[in-house]
Amino acid sequence: MLKEVETMPNKKKLKKVRQSELLEKIETKPFVTDEELSEHFHVSIQTIRLDRLELGIPELRERIKNVAQKNYSKVISLGKSEIIGELIDLNLNQSGISILQTTQEMAFKRTKVVRGHLIFSVAESLAMAVINAKVALTGVANMKYKTPVLLGEKLVAKAEVVKIRGNKYFVHVKIYVKSEQVFRGKFILVSIEEE
Numbered sequence: 001m002l003k004e005v006e007t008m009p010n011k012k013k014l015k016k017v018r019q020s021e022l023l024e025k026i027e028t029k030p031f032v033t034d035e036e037l038s039e040h041f042h043v044s045i046q047t048i049r050l051d052r053l054e055l056g057i058p059e060l061r062e063r064i065k066n067v068a069q070k071n072y073s074k075v076i077s078l079g080k081s082e083i084i085g086e087l088i089d090l091n092l093n094q095s096g097i098s099i100l101q102t103t104q105e106m107a108f109k110r111t112k113v114v115r116g117h118l119i120f121s122v123a124e125s126l127a128m129a130v131i132n133a134k135v136a137l138t139g140v141a142n143m144k145y146k147t148p149v150l151l152g153e154k155l156v157a158k159a160e161v162v163k164i165r166g167n168k169y170f171v172h173v174k175i176y177v178k179s180e181q182v183f184r185g186k187f188i189l190v191s192i193e194e195e
Contacts, residue, residue: 018043019051030063031088031099064088064099075129077136083129084121085157093161093169096130098122100155107151114149123173123185126159131169133191139168140188146181153177167191 018041025040026032034052038045052059064086074090075083085100100122107114120143128136149155156176163170168188175183 015051019055022048022051023055023057026057026063031060033060077128077131077133078125082125084118084125085155087126087129090129092130092132093164094130095161096126096159098126098129098157100157102149102151102153102155104151112151114151114153114155116145119145119149119155119175119183120185122155122157123159123175123183124187126157127171127173127185127187127189130159130161130171131189131191133167133169133189135193136169136189136191138187139190141185142187143183143185145183149177149182155182 022037022041025037034045034048037048041048049059057063074092075087076092083098085098087096087098089095089097102114106118120141123143124138124141127138154177157173158176159171159173161169161171168190171187171189173183173185173187174181175185
């Protein structure tokens, strides 16, 4: 009984330390998953979820949406609903990052492979979003699918504006699943004047 009483304050102390570190980790890395946090802190996913709940930290999906909302207002060339995925970082005429969690509707039923046109759409819409132009069209797209994307995998697209020449924007987009590059696209986007 005495041993039990002695360990109770230690558990509370450990919990407070873990929650403090959890808060710090999510502030520095807002897109960390509950599974990754569970592994990092050597506790169950349920413990992480309870900690987040106690600390008022929303789940990953909600954190992504909150960050994306701030970035959508910066986009000039597209409407919010025209961007495929969640726009989590945007620096006009420089770079951008979007995330898309693949779902059953995005994949072929028999093979569970995500449809290529959807992957292209993620890349093209991100390329359009990063440029500072009111109206733009894709003039040239050179793309390479490096490995199949399977149902349930999360796509992380990273765009970089590599050159601007007159009304032409040269944008490279790379899409990753975890750390593996699955797609590469080189776009030349042409800004056109509104009539």
